[in-house]
Amino acid sequence: MSEYALLKKLCLTPGPPGFEDKIAELIINELDKLDFDYKIDPIGNVYVELGEGRPLTLLSAHMDEIGFMVTYVTDEGFLKVTNLGGINPGTAIGNLVTVLAKRGEVYGIIGATPPHLLRDGKKELTIDELFIDIGVSSREEAITLGIDRGTTAVFHSYFISEGNCVIGKALDDRVGCYVLLKALEKARGPEYGKVVAAFTVQEEVGGRGASTLAHRFKPDIGISIEGTIANDTPGTPSEKIVTKAGEGAAIRLMDATIIAQRKLVDYITELAEKKNVKVQFQISPKSGTDAKWYIQLGARTVGVSVPVRYIHSSYGIAYKKDVETVIDLISVLIKDNFKKL
Numbered sequence: 220m221s222e223y224a225l226l227k228k229l230c231l232t233p234g235p236p237g238f239e240d241k242i243a244e245l246i247i248n249e250l251d252k253l254d255f256d257y258k259i260d261p262i263g264n265v266y267v268e269l270g271e272g273r274p275l276t277l278l279s280a281h282m283d284e285i286g287f288m289v290t291y292v293t294d295e296g297f298l299k300v301t302n303l304g305g306i307n308p309g310t311a312i313g314n315l316v317t318v319l320a321k322r323g324e325v326y327g328i329i330g331a332t333p334p335h336l337l338r339d340g341k342k343e344l345t346i347d348e349l350f351i352d353i354g355v356s357s358r359e360e361a362i363t364l365g366i367d368r369g370t371t372a373v374f375h376s377y378f379i380s381e382g383n384c385v386i387g388k389a390l391d392d393r394v395g396c397y398v399l400l401k402a403l404e405k406a407r408g409p410e411y412g413k414v415v416a417a418f419t420v421q422e423e424v425g426g427r428g429a430s431t432l433a434h435r436f437k438p439d440i441g442i443s444i445e446g447t448i449a450n451d452t453p454g455t456p457s458e459k460i461v462t463k464a465g466e467g468a469a470i471r472l473m474d475a476t477i478i479a480q481r482k483l484v485d486y487i488t489e490l491a492e493k494k495n496v497k498v499q500f501q502i503s504p505k506s507g508t509d510a511k512w513y514i515q516l517g518a519r520t521v522g523v524s525v526p527v528r529y530i531h532s533s534y535g536i537a538y539k540k541d542v543e544t545v546i547d548l549i550s551v552l553i554k555d556n557f558k559k560l
């Protein structure tokens with residue numbers, strides 16, 4: 220398999236929140252190939268338990284991606300939608316989507332009420348003004364294709380891995396799934412205590428899969444692995460930069476839901492330094508991850524991420540060197556498992 224072929228498959232496969240089955244299949248297939256035993260819980264999380272005893276470290280990457288759910292099919296065959304996860308309606312327009320119809324995938328374009336027909340003084344589009352145009356002219360035609368209330372859709376994209384970067388949809392968080400798989404392959408397991416490596420469901424709508432795992436395992440240490448906001452782009456003042464693409468693994472010091480435990484951050488930073496792994500510190504006051512559930516269940520918590528520009532839109536871009544760096548760091552953490560913390 221060529222370089223990044225697995226990430227390509229993970230990114231191109233659709234998996235909106237609550238509908239992660241195809242991503243789970245890819246991951247299970249990889250775990251089988253790598254000879255890891257896995258479990259699947261009723262909500263759909265896939266996880267591997269390695270080692271025994273304490274500390275118990277729960278490492279997770281989420282399988283779902285932002286998407287849409289059809290709320291209503293108009294008489295003319297347009298699909299009105301609600302968002303599954305954080306979507307900016309203004310940037311969604313004109314994008315190609317894959318509608319996951321019962322009788323097979325259907326392509327559509329996101330449209331909106333023409334701006335000059337919007338109410339005076341109103342600037343920002345809302346999700347209610349969006350619709351998906353699948354090129355049919357009646358509700359009956361849509362229903363015949365297997366599209367109705369509750370049908371989901373995700374952005375459709377190419378995947379590009381030539382050069383220094385990877386470009387595609389759903390790098391949040393398929394890059395995290397990829398990193399966790401590669402790190403498992405490298406580390407095989409902890410030298411001490413227990414590690415649970417999990418691929419979670421429904422993160423984009425509140426970390427629901429992670430919540431069930433946190434309750435099940437009551438981890439001592441909880442780490443979410445993400446494709447996270449990189450906003451080192453023109454017009455962003457330096458003090459507003461969350462992470463920089465190409466500058467290494469992002470260690471999350473705080474977000475809207477956690478303050479990372481400083482002892483844990485220091486431990487990871489020292490270990491990274493020893494192993495020559497480049498890290499940067501992320502401060503992200505407006506976002507959250509699966510880790511919010513680990514802290515609520517009493518774990519020492521942090522996030523480790525690959526910086527991705529333009530997350531939660533139809534395309535993201537990440538540096539391969541950052542992906543490799545995070546794989547190195549996570550594999551070191553799995554092996555060490557905070558022996559001296």
Ligand SMILES: [Zn+2]
Nearest residue numbers: 391392445446
């Ligand atoms: Zn994410």
